[in-house]
Amino acid sequence: MTSSTPSRTTVPTAAGERWSPALWGLLFVLAGNMLIDALEVSVALVALPAIGDDLGLAVPQAQWVVSGFAVGFGGLLLFGSRLVTLLGRRPVYLAALLLFAAASLAGAAASGGPLLIGTRLVKGCCAALTAPTGLAIILAVFPEGPARGRAVSVYSFFGAAGFSAGLLLSGLLTEVSWRWAFAFPAPVVLLLFAAGLRLIPRDAPAGARTGRYGVPSALGLTGATLLLVYAIASVPATGWQHPRTIGAFVLAALLAVVYVRGELTSDKPLSHLDLLARGPLVRSAVGAAALNGSYLGLLLLSTLHLQQRAGFGPLQTGLAFLPASVPLALTALHSGRVAARFGPARLIAAGAAAAPASYLLYPRDAPAQVRYATDVLPTMLLVGLAFVLAFAAFHLQATGSVPAPRQAEASGLYQTAVQLGAALMVALTSALYGVGHGPALWLVTAVGLFGFLVALSGLLPRPARGAG
Structure with a gap:
């Protein structure tokens, strides 16, 4: 396996030394995407009544716009870290940015609930890839000490500020149309992608030979959560005893078993239980x-x-x-x-x-x-x-x-x-x-x-x- 390709952004920065424009640019690409990931939930919350009215969705169906993103994010977070290890930080991060932008545009143009909810799930999966990768890039590029501490602080601040930014932006844009609140991340993420192509350093992926991807565990956890949310959301319309509701709960339990069994039997689990x-x-x-x-x-x-x-x-x-x-x-x-x-x-x-x-x-x-x-x-x-x-x-x-x-x-x-x-x-x-x-x-x-x-x-x- 060859070593990572040198990059201006990977040059160690000594304490007190000024950062290069490329290093600042890399940090703001990563922090900017962290802000976008953080504001996705607050954007959906404020726009939820308008979405329900426009698409004819009752509250239990409209809530998927919020919970779908969280399911994708949480369900694939551990799997995302594994992909980064095996495939490399740069390709995973850049691919997730492109997919996120495409899902944003598709969600803004959605004419029905299923497509919109599907794009929210996809965007959550993209966040599961970029969130751990952004921090991993910072830890790899910025040397331990004051430089890394400052970079992590900026990264964390953007993440914490993202929820507040989403409240304001969604409030402003939803006054015109909720679709603008879902479309506006696309051009921002595309700009981050263009900058990332130049600034994100190449790294040497571990390669698939070092361990399994953990697909069964990832699908088990994500599927179990999706079905559990589906079962809960279906109760107001069908009741607890409807075969569809009971079936969803049963399948969720079975997929949870798949996840646990996959983690316990794998020589390289996504996370040791x-x-x-x-x-x-x-x-x-x-x-x-x-x-x-x-x-x-x-x-x-x-x-x-x-x-x-x-x-x-x-x-x-x-x-x-x-x-x-x-x-x-x-x-x-x-x-x-x-x-x-x-x-x-x-x-x-x-x-x-x-x-x-x-x-x-x-x-x-x-x-x-x-x-x-x-x-x-x-x-x-x-x-x-x-x-x-x-x-x-x-x-x-x-x-x-x-x-x-x-x-x-x-x-x-x-x-x-x-x-x-x-x-x-x-x-x-x-x-x-x-x-x-x-x-x-x-x-x-x-x-x-x-x-x-x-x-x-x-x-x-x-x-x-x-x-x-």
Whole structure:
């Protein structure tokens, strides 16, 4: 196997040395795509009522626009890391950018729900390829020390700011047409692709001989999640006892078995399941899934409430949500240091307590006359505080609980749980929305409380190993 081809962007940068324009350009290509991936969820949330009205989709069907992206992202994240290892970072990253742009244009032109939902699933799969690859490129190009720390900070900031940017852009564009909100990433991603062709360095792929691709495991996990979301979303229309609903649940369980069996029997699994024996990692994955899922469930309910009942426009709705997302973006560059200073477990518990408290403040009766300062703003501020306190701490606790050589693997499991938790929670919330806004909001609150209980378990003293 030949060595990687030299590139201007791969020249080590000593501490204090100025970065070349090519190095800055590479960083902004990677960070720009991270921003696009992050804003995809918020774009869909704000546009959801307009999409449902235009395409004639009820809430359980329209929710696929959000959950479909999360399923593709979470279901193929571990597989994406394997593809990058075997095929190389550059070709995988560039191919995913092109496919993402094509799916954006196809989704914007969709005349029916199935095509739009399909493009959302494809875009989630593309994000599963670019998200881990972007960070891997940074770690390969920027030398360890201040240069890498600065690059990772910029990359993380763009990711944290993406959700807020999506709220604003979707609000503005959906005022004209929701289709523009889905089309605008295409030209941006094509520009990133053109720049990436020049700036992303070539690397030496490991080649398929070094291990299996893990296709059965990837298909098992993604298929199980898709069928589970489908079964949940079909309940309002068909009921729990309909053969189609029961069949979907059964097939989901069978595909989950395929995934687990594939991981246990493979000599090179996508992720070694022995990591699930590590309490801090499991608590972080479950807790972050509960926080992220309950938050998206709240935003789904609030979007429907504000636009369909209270008369808010898409832009007003996006602005109404900003207090929940902007604080995380503003503190992203410092959150890691804060978590290290105070300890992840304490910050996680504080954030996990703030989340259900914020949900309890939101009106259960979804009033038509909304006083934003008292009905909505306190909830958004408090949930924003929850993310500022807990989200970086979750990741730090998840990866810090395993040896350094396995931290990337632990991070993949953690991120997978976060995305799949979001997909399932959006589906559950939308299914219960047919019963009423209040019951759906109580579900969101219950999941938030569950996350708090998981966080509290991390503060309990642990028995010393070997005791007794």
